[in-house]
Amino acid sequence: MSIQPTLSTTRFLAASRCNGQRCLSLQELVRELIDLATDHANLLGVGYARLAESGMAWVLSRLSVEMEKWPAMHSTYTLTTWVESFSRLFSSRCFELREGGEEGPVIGYIRSIWAAIDVASRRPADLSELTPLAEAASARQCPIAPHPRLRMPEESEERQYTFMATDIDCNRHVTTARYVELILDSLTLDDYDREEIGRFDITFTHEALAGQKATIETARCDDGVLITAIKAAEEEARQFCIARQAMRPRQQPVATNQNI
Known part of the structure; x- marks a missing residue:
């Protein structure tokens, strides 16, 4: 199976996803980050169904969001995600947010650290068997400070x-x-x-x-x-x-x- 190192989605910002200042709310951005990460994990063959076979589930461990500008109501923006690194216990995933389409100006970056838990014990699980994550790790830069x-x-x-x-x-x-x-x-x-x-x-x-x-x-x-x-x-x-x-x-x- 060929590895797709990045995944992008372009969204129109409806009023229902805005805060009182008529911008994309942080909680809505977080939901979208999780959804895009889930979609990319599914494409890589390491999504919910694959982890469930081993009695595991993904959980978000750390998140850092740095924004130069927040998308305004009724505007369009594009999110892109990629895997930065992978180890036995954690996977590092980054995101880029652009105004408009994929060629628009960058207005934000996000870093995230993901782990897996054993669903039965609720303890950390070993990610070593998820080899597509290692193959998908990219040299693409995320130029914000670590968590x-x-x-x-x-x-x-x-x-x-x-x-x-x-x-x-x-x-x-x-x-x-x-x-x-x-x-x-x-x-x-x-x-x-x-x-x-x-x-x-x-x-x-x-x-x-x-x-x-x-x-x-x-x-x-x-x-x-x-x-x-x-x-x-x-x-x-x-x-x-x-x-x-x-x-x-x-x-x-x-x-x-x-x-x-």
């Missing part, structure tokens, strides 16, 4: 949340997009009218399940950075994920009094 090590500052604000049925995906744990939404809610609508995300990093450490109670801790740093951790709301609480949002002044003013 940083994230630590929670000592002082933070807290709020509580209980994971519900609609927060759960096909692997029976909380979806990546739901974590992102909870993290984004650390700021207000007015905050996002003034500022936009320049870079977003998130690390996943443990899975959360329906019915679990969570504590969401947010620390605001002096340099426009927010650190948010989502933890189990119990003693010796395990951390589900931790994220870093680097904010910048919004490039275009937001029209708050216009209808679509």
Whole structure:
């Protein structure tokens, strides 16, 4: 089987996938990244069905999104993905986001790290048998910094949340997009009218399940950075994920009094 090293998709940005600032929302971008990664994995023969044969499932371990510009409502943009590297425990996958078609200007890059879990034990699984991943690894560059090590500052604000049925995906744990939404809610609508995300990093450490109670801790740093951790709301609480949002002044003013 010939290896297809990259996969691209061109999308029209409908209003239903926009945020209050009429741009592509981060959670929608994350969903699209996962869908495109899934499609490429299927083309390579290492998708959901192949892993299920070995009792495994893909999980996202780390994600870094760096954007020069966010696609605006009713615009067109193109996402391209490729495998950067592959090891026994992790696969590194990158994405490029262009304005318009495949020849349009680049407006963002994304790095992601994927692992597999044993569905029965919920423990990390060995990817060594997935040889198409090694064959697909590309020398194509992703010119953004690697994922940083994230630590929670000592002082933070807290709020509580209980994971519900609609927060759960096909692997029976909380979806990546739901974590992102909870993290984004650390700021207000007015905050996002003034500022936009320049870079977003998130690390996943443990899975959360329906019915679990969570504590969401947010620390605001002096340099426009927010650190948010989502933890189990119990003693010796395990951390589900931790994220870093680097904010910048919004490039275009937001029209708050216009209808679509």
